[in-house]
Amino acid sequence: MVKAVRGTLVKCDASIKAMLVDIDSKNNNDFIIEELDEEHMLVKETKVNALKNRLQQMMKDRLKDPTIDEDSGKE
Amino acid sequence: MSVSTSQALDYLEQLPVQTHRKLYEQPSTVLAIFRCMLPHLAKSIVMGMLYMPTPISSPDLDAWFRPSAAKLKRSSLEILEKLHIVSQKQLDAVKHTAFTLSPGFAKSLRQALEGSGTHRSFGVPAPPTSARKVSVAELDDYARIQWESILFYMVGSTVGFHGGGGMARDIGKGTRSLLEAGDFVGKKFGGGVGITRTGFMFVLQDTNAQVWSLLIEYLKHVNQLGMSETDVLSFLFMLGSLELGQDYSTSTLSPTQLQMLIDLTAFGLVYRTSENASTFYPTRLATTLTSDSGALSATNNPHDHAPAPSGGATQKGFIIVETNYRIYAYTSSLLQIAVLSLFCKLTTRFPNLVSGKLTRASISRAVQTGISADQILSYLDSHAHPQMQKSVPFLPPTVTDQIRLWELEGERLECTDGYMLREFPSDKDYRDMVKYAEDLGVLVWKDDGERKFFVNRIEQMQEALKKQGQRRAR
Secondary structure, X not given: OOEEEXXXXXXXXXXXXXXXXXXXXXXXXXXXXXXOOOOEEEEOHHHHHHHHHHHHHHHHHHXXXXXXXXXXXXX | OOHHHHHHHHHHHOOOXXXXXXXXXXXXXXXXXXXXXXXXXXXXHHHHHHOOOOOEXXXXXXXXXXXXXXXXXXXXXXXXXXOXXXXXXXXXXXXXXXXXXXXXXXXXXXXXXXXXXXXXXOOOEOOOOXXXXXXXXXXXXXXXXXXXXXXXXXXXXXXXXXXXXXOOOOOOHHHHHHHHHOOXXXXXXXXXXXXXXXXXXXXXXXXXXXXXXXXXXXXXXXXXXOOOHHHHXXXXXXXXXXXXXXXXXXXXXXXXXXXXXXXXXXXXXXXXXXOXXXXXXXXXXXXXXXXXXXXXXXXXXXXXXXXXXXXXXXXXXXXXXXXXXXXXXXOXXXXXXXXHOOOOEEEEEEOOEEEEEOOHHHHHHHHHOOOOHHHHHHHHHHOEOOOHHHOOOXXXXXXXXXXXXXXXXXXXXXXXXXXXXXXXXXXXHHHHHHHHHHHHOOEEEXXXXXXXXXXXXXHHHHHHHHHHHHHHHO
């Protein structure tokens, strides 16, 4: 019998995907239902926004934004 | 079909059958839907079936289409069925189905085309009186001032202009609460109101789309106000078929519609000489509701190239963008300056000119609040200064590319809600279903090896899966 699973398909770069998987594994696999391929995964519909926020937080912590300095330097 | 009408179509599609039936009693509504909501192929189908006495069987209908157009045909029929214009009936045993046009729709469309019947649904022109008629230019002015004050209410409060320049007219309590209910503006800390993500998108749309967005929001709330949705909708569609510069009598309107007139007057869709005048004039905002020609901004008509003193949406072409991301806008309109400041870093203001720069920070701020790069670009493009319009494309490619890149930096994830279908019993079942999903245009992702795929809509897939299951059981 064919099964239908409700969820949100998330498409992103492989590098971003690695970060998402990392977030997921640190949170009892609460976000991701299934990893599909390099660039796609199925995420719980209700958790997408929480996942996005975590990702943004993570990027802020890990990546240095070069233009912030540059912008403030100019003005 | 333009963006604006597709919004209205989405709204119409989700209405229940009963509402559709009642709507289709009005020839003006039927004509408006036929004229501007349906894709061309759907129009041809309706036209073909309009004078047909009996239902048409599906093989006969198929004969109208080239086999290569099966996908187009299916999507057209889907729209028609959703709007309950065409219904499908099982004729006998298994395969034969027949299509019929909804009788109410057919009757009204025939009346609209032939001009028969005494339905008066196209409005009743007021008898000529000695009183002075309101000219088209005056109507345009009125509509523009009303509409711009709504826009300015939304934008101005965000960028911090308060009541300056005579632009910030009071827009009325009803309109204000509507904007809040529609989530176009939201309460900010400290009591004021601020524009929201939806509001940003609203402001950057063309006028016609804006009018529809606001009206759809209005429609969602009419039930709470004790008005009938059907009445409201048919009145809107009627407005779309009226003539600009003609006054119409209010005597044939229902109480709901009279109530609406007051609200529509506040939006600038309708002009009345006084609050309880027995006539009303539709403005350009109203008469272009159900046509593709632009409202207000497109003043193609040679009679009304009235100069736009306050600038605003009517003025065309005032922005110059240079390859070094500097931007110059020849305008003194606070509304336009406010809109520009949504995504530019404005630095200097002269009496007739503001200048600034598109920066990474300003664009990503805009993107974060929900404006897309495409919206920004189309705004810049459609308001490009005549000097810029000499080169093709109007905007320097470096700038357009860079704005897109800046947007991409913020958007790392692409999300689609829907359903994952899997565990198909056989490869053939899988392939049939994938093909079906593809034809419907709901397929988002698939994995042939694992026999699973993702769709963004499930209703029709469920039907098809059920049928497939039955076939297998037999």
